[in-house]
Amino acid sequence: MAKTLIKGDSVVANEWKVLRLAEGESPEAAKLPFGNVLVPLAVWRARKWDLVRRHWDQGHLLGIWLGPKDDPAQLAADLAHFSAIGVHFPLAGDGRGYSIATLLRTRYGYTGELRAIGAVGRDYLHFLRRVGFDAFEVNDPESAIDSLDDFSDAYQTAADGRLPWFRRAGAPALAA
Amino acid sequence: MYTYNDTDRRLVAERVAQYRDQTRRYLAGELNEDQFRPLRLHNGLYFQRHNPMLRIAIPYGQVSAPQMRLLARITRAYDRGVGHFSTRHNFQLNWVRVDQVPDILAELARLDMHAIQSSGSCIRVVTTDPLAGVAPDQIADPRPWAEIFRQWSTLHPEFVALPRKFKVAFAGGPDDAASVRTHDLGFELVRDDHGRLGFRVWAGGGLGRTPILGQVVRDFLPWRDLLTYAEALLRVYNLNGRRDNAFKSRIKILVQSVGIEAMRRLVESEWRHLRDGIQTLTDAEVERIAAHFAPPDYELLPRLDSRFEFSRRFDKEFAAWVRTNTHAHRQPGYAAVTLSLKAPGRAPGDATAGQLDSVADLAERFAFGELRTAQTQNLILPDVRKRDLYNLWQEAKKAGLATPNVSLLTDIVSCPGGDFCALANARSLPLAAAVQARFADRAVLADIGEVRLNISGCVNACGHHHVGAIGILGVDKNGEERYQITLGGATGQQAAIGSIIGPSLPAAEVPAAVERIVEHYRSCRRPKERFIDTIRRIGAKSFASAAYARDFPNFENEREAANG
Numbered sequence: 001m002a003k004t005l006i007k008g009d010s011v012v013a014n015e016w017k018v019l020r021l022a023e024g025e026s027p028e029a030a031k032l033p034f035g036n037v038l039v040p041l042a043v044w045r046a047r048k049w050d051l052v053r054r055h056w057d058q059g060h061l062l063g064i065w066l067g068p069k070d071d072p073a074q075l076a077a078d079l080a081h082f083s084a085i086g087v088h089f090p091l092a093g094d095g096r097g098y099s100i101a102t103l104l105r106t107r108y109g110y111t112g113e114l115r116a117i118g119a120v121g122r123d124y125l126h127f128l129r130r131v132g133f134d135a136f137e138v139n140d141p142e143s144a145i146d147s148l149d150d151f152s153d154a155y156q157t158a159a160d161g162r163l164p165w166f167r168r169a170g171a172p173a174l175a176a
Numbered sequence: 177m178y179t180y181n182d183t184d185r186r187l188v189a190e191r192v193a194q195y196r197d198q199t200r201r202y203l204a205g206e207l208n209e210d211q212f213r214p215l216r217l218h219n220g221l222y223f224q225r226h227n228p229m230l231r232i233a234i235p236y237g238q239v240s241a242p243q244m245r246l247l248a249r250i251t252r253a254y255d256r257g258v259g260h261f262s263t264r265h266n267f268q269l270n271w272v273r274v275d276q277v278p279d280i281l282a283e284l285a286r287l288d289m290h291a292i293q294s295s296g297s298c299i300r301v302v303t304t305d306p307l308a309g310v311a312p313d314q315i316a317d318p319r320p321w322a323e324i325f326r327q328w329s330t331l332h333p334e335f336v337a338l339p340r341k342f343k344v345a346f347a348g349g350p351d352d353a354a355s356v357r358t359h360d361l362g363f364e365l366v367r368d369d370h371g372r373l374g375f376r377v378w379a380g381g382g383l384g385r386t387p388i389l390g391q392v393v394r395d396f397l398p399w400r401d402l403l404t405y406a407e408a409l410l411r412v413y414n415l416n417g418r419r420d421n422a423f424k425s426r427i428k429i430l431v432q433s434v435g436i437e438a439m440r441r442l443v444e445s446e447w448r449h450l451r452d453g454i455q456t457l458t459d460a461e462v463e464r465i466a467a468h469f470a471p472p473d474y475e476l477l478p479r480l481d482s483r484f485e486f487s488r489r490f491d492k493e494f495a496a497w498v499r500t501n502t503h504a505h506r507q508p509g510y511a512a513v514t515l516s517l518k519a520p521g522r523a524p525g526d527a528t529a530g531q532l533d534s535v536a537d538l539a540e541r542f543a544f545g546e547l548r549t550a551q552t553q554n555l556i557l558p559d560v561r562k563r564d565l566y567n568l569w570q571e572a573k574k575a576g577l578a579t580p581n582v583s584l585l586t587d588i589v590s591c592p593g594g595d596f597c598a599l600a601n602a603r604s605l606p607l608a609a610a611v612q613a614r615f616a617d618r619a620v621l622a623d624i625g626e627v628r629l630n631i632s633g634c635v636n637a638c639g640h641h642h643v644g645a646i647g648i649l650g651v652d653k654n655g656e657e658r659y660q661i662t663l664g665g666a667t668g669q670q671a672a673i674g675s676i677i678g679p680s681l682p683a684a685e686v687p688a689a690v691e692r693i694v695e696h697y698r699s700c701r702r703p704k705e706r707f708i709d710t711i712r713r714i715g716a717k718s719f720a721s722a723a724y725a726r727d728f729p730n731f732e733n734e735r736e737a738a739n740g
Contacts, residue, residue, distance in 0.1 A: 068419075093214055093297065095337025099414045102334050107449060123198060123215055130333035150194045153183050155327040156403075157454050158334065164454060165183060165327070166461040 477509025600633030602650020
């Protein structure tokens with residue numbers, strides 16, 4: 001578990017733990033760590049009201065994390081319960097998380113913290129931010145943070161709400 | 177052609193800076209091989225047999241004379257003076273140094289060139305018909321659409337880690353010279369019943385080890401919806417394409433497994449959310465981009481030029497070149513010209529730095545300074561006055577660029593093969609040379625007529641052997657380098673995957689087998705019937721006994737192995 005991470009434009013302490021089910025471990029029985037926790041989708045579905053009550057009773061924040069095979073549509077009705085949603089990248093080359101984040105932001109209207117976890121390299125930060133992530137568990141966040149600004153502009157729209165280049169004021173008029 | 181603005185330039189410059197730092201971290205040991213691999217691939221750098229290869233992007237094949245000179249300079253300074261044009265418009269250097277690649281990219285950036293997304297699991301460099309904008313019969317010029325797509329797909333944040341490579345082509349119709357059906361996604365320009373412009377969209381095509389032709393995923397897509405629809409389709413692929421097996425992760429496998437009907441429904445239901453969204457194209461944007469592709473200042477000329485007609489009549493060699501290497505043009509008095517990179521004994525698609533300079537000179541002197549790279553690994557001057565053809569031909573001849581063999585048997589398409597590539601089982605280049613030597617007689621070659629011969633060094637099929645009328649594939653059989661022959665492949669409207677005619681052969685026997693196949697055609701053909709049409713009429717099987725000069729009743733097992 002990373003001690004610090006990039007949140008927004010700065011490096012902050014990591015105040016969340018990620019609950020991962022061991023092989024064969026049942027979602028009902030899994031022991032929750034103390035404090036704010038991101039639980040897997042299976043645990044949320046099995047223990048929804050327990051988790052909500054834990055948040056109310058103990059004040060620990062509740063979050064969830066999705067793997068690359070999880071369909072964010074299954075969370076659409078529950079988004080208000082979560083203070084943070086993690087999206088797990090098992091490998092840097094598994095890009096499903098980019099689409100999952102896009103859907104959470106643009107289709108289901110999630111506005112809370114969206115955190116990239118797993119194989120998150122600094123060279124992908126710019127793209128991750130554009131698809132809607134605002135928190136990044138990355139190695140050596142102090143130096144990685146510079147890569148958020150690897151590119152100062154973009155052609156296309158994305159979950160960051162940037163207008164396509166051709167729709168922005170300042171786009172050049174017709175070539176002569 | 178498209179001229180970069182400040183934003184285009186800034187993005188390329190920032191990409192160079194990003195990659196320079198990535199290279200620095202790799203060389204310093206901060207990035208391991210696995211971490212560096214996708215980063216270098218997204219900048220066109222392969223690690224192959226002897227040395228890294230850099231694939232420089234030439235989006236939809238358009239390149240200016242100054243850019244060609246820059247490629248010449250880079251080929252001299254950073255390579256061994258010879259570059260290679262690929263089957264997807266791009267330019268490859270086989271002897272670059274990893275630590276120098278950032279410098280090469282910085283040099284390229286000065287003239288608005290780069291290697292962005294020329295390999296890796298991302299949306300690759302977009303391709304089109306090399307005669308786009310000048311072919312007489314096309315529905316519309318595909319280049320503005322290819323440029324619009326290039327911009328949208330460049331550094332698209334959602335699609336930086338697709339299951340596998342994703343190749344996109346645009347065809348101007350009505351012929352499909354861009355071969356949209358062999359691409360992951362193909363856009364064919366069409367008009368609907370009301371005359372409105374749009375695309376027929378093809379998906380799920382691809383060569384490689386499982387060759388499949390694309391199918392129509394949408395019969396008519398209004399042009400405004402190009403990008404929103406592409407986004408929907410890419411998202412469906414990104415979320416649903418297989419990632420457990422690299423050989424089964426292209427979109428063609430997804431389309432095969434769910435079926436084209438289900439694929440259509442998946443894309444349409446995703447598209448419902450995106451349609452008419454902010455990425456919908458506007459008239460102003462399309463006009464802005466199309467203005468970059470306005471025709472050059474053509475002279476008003478008569479259709480016939482007397483000097484040209486005179487030279488053609490009295491110089492047989494020139495006439496032969498005109499027949500094969502020039503193409504009809506929509507502007508009266510003009511022709512498009514193919515500069516052949518298929519001289520006998522030379523590796524198909526290879527050009528020396530000197531030739532690159534010559535090509536740039538020819539383009540400036542005769543063709544408004546513009547060039548195209550073709551999927552057939554030749555170069556094209558799109559706009560030449562017929563009046564200038566004779567002079568151009570003489571100059572091109574001096575530079576070794578006037579081999580009169582375009583579309584003929586010796587216009588071989590080939591990957592670099594085992595001489596360079598780490599993946600290849602077989603060395604395609606010496607084989608290409610041997611076949612060319614066998615068909616050196618120009619009269620025979622002309623009599624054989626149009627034959628597309630493609631050679632791939634391995635099942636990854638970079639030489640597109642599946643779609644060659646004659647396809648030759650290098651296979652490894654218990655450590656021995658052998659070649660398998662397929663017949664009947666084609667691109668375009670009549671696209672077809674060739675069929676294997678029999679067991680593989682050792683390299684030394686291949687040229688003779690090709691010769692026997694061609695002889696069989698010459699004895700079976702009807703008047704004016706092309707090679708491919710004879711195969712279609714009498715079937716590839718009938719060529720098998722000719723090819724081997726003996727019968728092979730049993731080769732089913734081998735077919736299995738070759739299709740992997």
